[in-house]
Amino acid sequence: MxxxxxxxxxxxxxxxxxxxxxxxxxxxxxxxxxxxIRDADAEDFVSEVRLKLLQDDCAVLAKFRxxxxxxxFLTVVISNLFRDHRIKxxxxxxPSAEARRxxxxxxxxxxxxxxxxxxxxxxxxxxxxxxxLGVSREELRQIMARxxxxxxxxxxxxxSDDDLPADDRADARVLDEERDAQVRAALDALQRAxxxxxxxxxxxxxxxxxxxxxxxxVARALGVEQKRLxxxxxxxxxxxxGDLAGQGVRSxxxxxxxxxxx
Amino acid sequence: xxxxxxxDLELISAFIDGRLSGDERQRALRMLAESEAAFEVYSDAMRxxxxxxxxxxxxxxVMRSRRTRLPWRTIGSVAAAAMVVVAVLPTFRARRDRAVxxxxxxxxxxxxxxxxxxRTLMANAPDGRGWSxxxxxxxxxxxxxxxxxxxxxxxxLQLALAQSDTLRADRMAREILESxxxxxxxxxxxxEYSTLRAGLARGDPxxxxxxxxxxxxxxLDELLQSFWFDFGxxxxxGELAARxxxxxxFADKRTTRFLESAAERGGELSESDAAxxxxxRDLAGQGVTGxxxxxxxxxxxxLIRRHGG
Numbered sequence: 001m002x003x004x005x006x007x008x009x010x011x012x013x014x015x016x017x018x019x020x021x022x023x024x025x026x027x028x029x030x031x032x033x034x035x036x037i038r039d040a041d042a043e044d045f046v047s048e049v050r051l052k053l054l055q056d057d058c059a060v061l062a063k064f065r066x067x068x069x070x071x072x073f074l075t076v077v078i079s080n081l082f083r084d085h086r087i088k089x090x091x092x093x094x095p096s097a098e099a100r101r102x103x104x105x106x107x108x109x110x111x112x113x114x115x116x117x118x119x120x121x122x123x124x125x126x127x128x129x130x131x132x133l134g135v136s137r138e139e140l141r142q143i144m145a146r147x148x149x150x151x152x153x154x155x156x157x158x159x160s161d162d163d164l165p166a167d168d169r170a171d172a173r174v175l176d177e178e179r180d181a182q183v184r185a186a187l188d189a190l191q192r193a194x195x196x197x198x199x200x201x202x203x204x205x206x207x208x209x210x211x212x213x214x215x216x217x218v219a220r221a222l223g224v225e226q227k228r229l230x231x232x233x234x235x236x237x238x239x240x241x242g243d244l245a246g247q248g249v250r251s252x253x254x255x256x257x258x259x260x261x262x
Numbered sequence: 263x264x265x266x267x268x269x270d271l272e273l274i275s276a277f278i279d280g281r282l283s284g285d286e287r288q289r290a291l292r293m294l295a296e297s298e299a300a301f302e303v304y305s306d307a308m309r310x311x312x313x314x315x316x317x318x319x320x321x322x323x324v325m326r327s328r329r330t331r332l333p334w335r336t337i338g339s340v341a342a343a344a345m346v347v348v349a350v351l352p353t354f355r356a357r358r359d360r361a362v363x364x365x366x367x368x369x370x371x372x373x374x375x376x377x378x379x380x381r382t383l384m385a386n387a388p389d390g391r392g393w394s395x396x397x398x399x400x401x402x403x404x405x406x407x408x409x410x411x412x413x414x415x416x417x418x419l420q421l422a423l424a425q426s427d428t429l430r431a432d433r434m435a436r437e438i439l440e441s442x443x444x445x446x447x448x449x450x451x452x453x454e455y456s457t458l459r460a461g462l463a464r465g466d467p468x469x470x471x472x473x474x475x476x477x478x479x480x481x482l483d484e485l486l487q488s489f490w491f492d493f494g495x496x497x498x499x500g501e502l503a504a505r506x507x508x509x510x511x512f513a514d515k516r517t518t519r520f521l522e523s524a525a526e527r528g529g530e531l532s533e534s535d536a537a538x539x540x541x542x543r544d545l546a547g548q549g550v551t552g553x554x555x556x557x558x559x560x561x562x563x564x565l566i567r568r569h570g571g
Contacts, residue, residue, distance in 0.1 A: 023314070030313040031306065068275035072311060076275045079306040083299065094302075100309075199288065202295035211305045214454075216477055221308060223280055230484040 013058035020074060024049060027075050031082045034100055036107030049081055090115065096148050097211050105135045106143045113144070120144060186249050193243035201236050208233065269293075269300045278307060368420050368476050406490040406530070408441060410569045413494020415441075416479045421502065423472050431471070432462045438482075451485050454478035489530050490569065496520050497565050500542070504550075504559035512546040512558070521546070538564055 017024070028049045032042035053060055064073055086094060099106040105127055112123035124140050135143075194202055200222065207213045207221065215233070219226035270293065276282050277290040293300045415438050422431035439455045442448040458474045466474075483491060503511035511517055521543040525536040538561045545554050 026314045027310055030310045034309065034313065063272075065272060067272050068279040068281060071314075072279050072307070073272065073275040075311045075314070076271045076278065076303060076307045079310060080269060080271055080303045082306065083302055199291040199295040203291055203301075206295075206301055207305070213308075214477065215481065217308075221278075227480075230481065234484075 013061040013064075014054075016061050016064075016070070017053055017058050020070060021050075023071055024053065024074060024078065027078045028082075031079065033104060034107070035082070035086070035095055036099075036104055036111050038104075038108075045082070045085055048085065049078055052081055053077075098146065098148055101212050102143060102146070103135075105140065106147065109140055109143055110147050186244075189244055189247040189249045190240075192247065193240050196243060197236065197239065201232075204229070204233065205236060205240075268297060269303055271303070274300065274304050274307065278304070278311065368472060368479075406488070407570065408444065409486050409488040409490035410494040410497075412438060412441060412482065412486070413491040413496075414498035414566065414570060415494075416475075416482065416491075417495050417498040417502070419475055420472070420479075423468065423475055426468055428462050428465075428471075431475075432459055435459050435462070435475075442482075445485070448485055451478060451481045454481050493524065493530075493569070496524070497562055497569075501559060501562035501566060504555045504562060507555045509550060512550045517546060518543060535565065535568070 028046040095107045099110040112118045207218045219229045419434035435455050455478050521539045525539040
């Protein structure tokens with residue numbers, strides 16, 4: 001056992017909080033930065049984190065049994081607080097993994113366009129006005145092209161419908177409905193196929209494909225040999241491919257799943 | 263606090279720090295596999311931990327910093343990758359035979375990276391192959407040719423990185439990427455080389471770029487699983503070593519082993535290829551000096567022209 005494991009057990013939770021205040025702030029700020037939360041909103045979240053950790057005589061810290069390093073435990077606790085915060089603020093909406101991996105500008109752009117329903121030009125103007133991000137209109141255009149297409153929120157869908165002539169709108173709606181039905185079916189099939197994998201394989205797929213961790217990162221995180229992980233990934237994909245084909249998933253649906261135009 | 267109720271935060275923390283085994287580890291994996299909330303917290307915590315670092319000693323290696331990714335890695339990509347892998351895998355597997363030549367480009371070029379001759383060559387010479395992986399050369403490109411060229415270019419890329427020649431490194435990475443457009447199921451690998459190019463553009467530290475190129479090359483090697491890729495790496499390195507008069511390369515036992523085992527292969531290489539390789543081995547075995555470097559270089563160039571187009 002490490003000294004750092006024993007320390008939290010001996011320390012008063014409040015003292016532990018004070019001791020790690022700098023780390024707590026850095027963790028909260030990092031989460032905000034990577035999720036496109038800035039300025040006053042970021043400060044609010046940092047304050048909220050501190051408040052939650054102090055609540056009920058530091059109940060969260062008091063429960064810590066030292067099964068990990070304190071920093072890791074705090075990182076997990078604050079990540080969980082961030083999830084609560086996000087759901088409270090935005091509901092189920094979450095910046096895509098691609099945007100979060102790319103940059104703060106990508107998260108802000110995606111949020112403005114897909115969550116808030118702004119046009120691309122409006123979003124660019126808002127981001128360009130924030131000089132500290134240092135991105136040009138052309139760079140934003142490139143970022144936008146790389147972001148996965150996301151279904152617009154209801155309010156935006158209605159607004160864009162109004163811009164279409166009535167006949168086109170009806171045709172487009174029928175096509176969209178057909179396409180949505182196929183995408184939903186493909187997604188359901190993928191979920192069923194995933195459910196048939198063992199737990200570690202599912203975690204590997206989620207880390208690698210849903211969150212975009214590199215193979216090296218996945219290997220380190222799960223304590224498996226990187227070289228073997230390549231082969232294992234290929235076998236997992238083979239299993240998924242067979243399962244999807246068995247469920248009658250068409251390649252067309254997969255292209256749509258990818259967010260690419262059919 | 264709905265999320266807190268359903269997520270065992272201590273279990274996730276212990277899992278991240280690598281302190282679980284047996285049933286407890288399985289329990290953590292089951293939770294991460296089945297609970298969206300748990301996986302989201304885990305994923306965010308992993309990235310945040312890499313971002314923040316932290317002053318405490320943790321028992322597992324700290325992750326590398328976050329890297330940019332391509333948009334294909336969305337949820338659907340797993341399905342897309344799964345659908346194509348079945349079609350191409352048997353072809354690549356059939357070619358897999360890597361008993362001897364498993365050295366990476368980084369390992370191969372390492373003895374030459376401090377050489378003044380290499381620095382001079384990099385500063386003054388063009389790419390020096392007479393072809394690029396995407397343009398010129400033979401008009402009947404086949405899989406073996408692409409794999410061979412990719413092997414040679416993987417060496418060129420590592421050498422450029424070792425010399426901190428980012429412009430050349432970017433050109434090599436771009437060529438590799440363009441060439442991969444013609445290779446099925448290469449999205450994994452393309453993402454790695456695109457990430458490398460983004461790192462070059464950002465001016466990432468040299469060690470990170472070298473590590474990124476090695477990761478990308480490892481994935482490329484896994485994808486191709488081709489004798490020709492390994493052969494391209496060795497032959498590309500050999501030609502560079504001869505051009506820069508690197509005695510150490512030819513005195514290395516691995517070079518002799520490569521030359522002999524490649525020459526003994528049936529199937530992929532012709533008798534004249536084998537003869538060329540054995541001539542190089544004979545010259546290398548005596549300690550290469552003076553004009554012999556030029557002779558060896560010509561032998562390697564013969565192989566490059568023959569197999570690279």
